[in-house]
Amino acid sequence: MQQIFITGAAGFIGSxxxxxxxxxxKTVVGWDNFSTGQRKFLDGALKNKNFKxxxxxxxxxxxxxxxxxxCDTVFHLAANADVRFGLEHPSKDxxxxxxxxxNVLEAMRANxxxxxAFSSTGSVYGESAVIPTPEDAPFPIQxxxxxxxxxxxxxxISSYCEGFKFEGYIFRFVSxxxxxxxxxxxxxxxxxxxxxxxxxxxxxxxxxxxSYLYVQDCVSAMLHVINQGxxxxxxxxxxxxxxxxxxxxxxxxxxxxxxxxxxxxxxxxYTGGNRGxxxxxxxxxxxxxxxxxTGWKTSLTIEQGISRTLQWLQQNQWVYESRSHK
Amino acid sequence: MQQIFITGAAGFIGSxxxxxxxxxxKTVVGWDNFSTGQRKFLDGALKNKNFKxxxxxxxxxxxxxxxxxxCDTVFHLAANADVRFGLEHPSKDxxxxxxxxxNVLEAMRANxxxxxAFSSTGSVYGESAVIPTPEDAPFPIQxxxxxxxxxxxxxxISSYCEGFKFEGYIFRFVSxxxxxxxxxxxxxxxxxxxxxxxxxxxxxxxxxxxSYLYVQDCVSAMLHVINQGxxxxxxxxxxxxxxxxxxxxxxxxxxxxxxxxxxxxxxxxYTGGNRGxxxxxxxxxxxxxxxxxTGWKTSLTIEQGISRTLQWLQQNQWVYESRSHK
Numbered sequence: 001m002q003q004i005f006i007t008g009a010a011g012f013i014g015s016x017x018x019x020x021x022x023x024x025x026k027t028v029v030g031w032d033n034f035s036t037g038q039r040k041f042l043d044g045a046l047k048n049k050n051f052k053x054x055x056x057x058x059x060x061x062x063x064x065x066x067x068x069x070x071c072d073t074v075f076h077l078a079a080n081a082d083v084r085f086g087l088e089h090p091s092k093d094x095x096x097x098x099x100x101x102x103n104v105l106e107a108m109r110a111n112x113x114x115x116x117a118f119s120s121t122g123s124v125y126g127e128s129a130v131i132p133t134p135e136d137a138p139f140p141i142q143x144x145x146x147x148x149x150x151x152x153x154x155x156x157i158s159s160y161c162e163g164f165k166f167e168g169y170i171f172r173f174v175s176x177x178x179x180x181x182x183x184x185x186x187x188x189x190x191x192x193x194x195x196x197x198x199x200x201x202x203x204x205x206x207x208x209x210x211s212y213l214y215v216q217d218c219v220s221a222m223l224h225v226i227n228q229g230x231x232x233x234x235x236x237x238x239x240x241x242x243x244x245x246x247x248x249x250x251x252x253x254x255x256x257x258x259x260x261x262x263x264x265x266x267x268x269x270y271t272g273g274n275r276g277x278x279x280x281x282x283x284x285x286x287x288x289x290x291x292x293x294t295g296w297k298t299s300l301t302i303e304q305g306i307s308r309t310l311q312w313l314q315q316n317q318w319v320y321e322s323r324s325h326k
Numbered sequence: 327m328q329q330i331f332i333t334g335a336a337g338f339i340g341s342x343x344x345x346x347x348x349x350x351x352k353t354v355v356g357w358d359n360f361s362t363g364q365r366k367f368l369d370g371a372l373k374n375k376n377f378k379x380x381x382x383x384x385x386x387x388x389x390x391x392x393x394x395x396x397c398d399t400v401f402h403l404a405a406n407a408d409v410r411f412g413l414e415h416p417s418k419d420x421x422x423x424x425x426x427x428x429n430v431l432e433a434m435r436a437n438x439x440x441x442x443a444f445s446s447t448g449s450v451y452g453e454s455a456v457i458p459t460p461e462d463a464p465f466p467i468q469x470x471x472x473x474x475x476x477x478x479x480x481x482x483i484s485s486y487c488e489g490f491k492f493e494g495y496i497f498r499f500v501s502x503x504x505x506x507x508x509x510x511x512x513x514x515x516x517x518x519x520x521x522x523x524x525x526x527x528x529x530x531x532x533x534x535x536x537s538y539l540y541v542q543d544c545v546s547a548m549l550h551v552i553n554q555g556x557x558x559x560x561x562x563x564x565x566x567x568x569x570x571x572x573x574x575x576x577x578x579x580x581x582x583x584x585x586x587x588x589x590x591x592x593x594x595x596y597t598g599g600n601r602g603x604x605x606x607x608x609x610x611x612x613x614x615x616x617x618x619x620t621g622w623k624t625s626l627t628i629e630q631g632i633s634r635t636l637q638w639l640q641q642n643q644w645v646y647e648s649r650s651h652k
Binding site: 086125127145147240 | 341412413416417420424425427431432450451452453461463464465466467469470473474477478480481482484485488489490506516560562564566573604
């Protein structure tokens with residue numbers, strides 16, 4: 001792994017990954033359509049001679065193919081990550097996730113690039129009856145278009161691993177937190193509290209249980225197994241790993257951490273029900289035994305991750321202007 | 327279920343389903359792009375005043391939406407079913423299966439149609455370690471683009487069931503046999519034996535174990551559960567059923583049935599290995615307890631199904647001229 005192509009390089013995880021790879025002395029080609037990515041996240045990378053930024057969209061296959069020339073590994077992180085609003089624009093997940101992933105695979109094939117890492121999601125397990133949910137949980141029923149599109153991406157990637165001898169690393173993420181976080185419950189809650197510190201609207205009843213992982217831990221985990229080359233010896237050329245924390249919190253716990261750090265006691269306004277939105281899963285907690293058995297472990301607890309995220313948002317309130325949520 | 331829309335109506339299963347529904351007094355709108363469908367399969371249906379044929383492609387969303395007007399149920403059977411040749415044209419499964427299924431769902435939504443039946447495949451289980459394989463087998467790794475595209479279709483359908491309150495019936499088929507069969511091992515073997523009765527080339531070593539279901543049993547099973555309305559009370563509005571026989575045979579057994587019926591003793595030429603092609607699964611046997619628990623059962627054994635198929639091919643050798651395999 002010397003010259004690495006990152007789709008979604010100006011995004012939350014992509015830009016953190018780019019910085020890490022550059023610090024490790026790698027050459028990085030960043031690819032982003034800037035639909036949600038932030039140029040500012042690449043300020044550091046752009047100062048590095050080993051970084052090249054190419055602006056483009058995954059739906060433009062010829063441009064994508066050309067941009068990948070010379071790379072040996074692709075991190076495919078670009079995606080429509082609007083889980084909540086999938087029903088408002090059903091074609092978005094199909095185009096930006098499913099078709100985009102197909103294009104990434106075809107661009108790789110055209111360039112003879114075989115190693116791919118893919119950001120999937122713990123949402124692919126639907127409402128699993130097995131918690132913590134392992135990678136080989138019962139074949140799930142999809143409940144969101146977002147997760148369905150990620151399952152579709154996983155399936156194409158593993159088929160390319162089988163059929164075209166690709167080396168695939170599929171990571172099913174819990175929600176990721178940390179520096180450059182621009183999307184999710186901490187983002188939403190802090191935004192509300194900036195606007196009206198005396199009240200907080202919460203989707204659902206606040207009892208939803210979720211697990212979160214710090215972005216630097218997420219990046220470390222991916223690099224850890226790819227450097228070990230675990231997929232090379234896998235039966236179908238692909239390895240699938242849950243990436244998460246070995247603990248979970250309730251939304252209400254998280255609210256407690258946030259309000260405590262800010263010294264606020266807002267009036268809570270719950271929309272009610274045990275789901276935040278249609279397709280929301282009231283309990284997401286992934287088994288992380290497989291990734292931990294490779295020797296990787298987390299550096300921050302969920303509470304520490306939330307605290308780190310909040311600090312970053314406090315210092316970077318510009319993200320609220322440049323990126324309206326949704 | 328009174329006015330039924332069938333995609334792939336001129337296909338093997340679609341045309342048999344149309345005939346059955348018409349015999350039951352239903353109104354049927356048949357939709358086909360005739361890429362592999364046969365007009366001749368609809369000879370009977372076209373004589374029935376309750377049948378309307380509309381020629382069109384699932385990728386033409388406006389035409390598809392218009393064609394569905396007035397229907398209350400959609401059987402989405404149209405697909406690229408070229409499992410073996412997926413690697414030669416990877417975009418075909420994406421377009422004809424994944425994108426096509428999305429269009430069917432969107433056309434339904436535009437028309438306020440909520441009930442959908444979908445032909446998925448036992449191949450979605452990949453190389454399952456659990457045999458017979460139940461619907462809730464461990465989350466599989468996809469090994470073919472065809473199966474990956476069916477998983478994608480399943481995921482979108484179940485998401486529409488959850489998000490838009492659709493009523494979904496997903497059927498994971500084993501290989502289907504019987505009248506109007508134009509694709510698969512009996513088709514290929516008989517074709518070879520017509521051309522050179524003294525020798526038979528077999529992909530793999532002939533020990534692949536597969537299960538087969540007679541097309542009339544397949545049609546009966548689908549109608550049986552839809553008439554019971556099982557998905558109406560399902561947790562996410564969708565029910566998934568394996569459709570198969572409660573027995574399996576080796577490819578070599580099947581060759582024995584075929585050669586016995588034809589009175590031939592060809593010299594066998596095996597290509598070797600336990601797979602017929604990349605992505606082939608050496609053992610497909612689905613658990614059918616769930617569909618059987620609804621009261622449905624098969625009428626023919628696999629041997630009887632193969633015999634019936636062979637008789638039909640002998641009487642309809644025109645299919646070899648009109649449809650070159652692949």
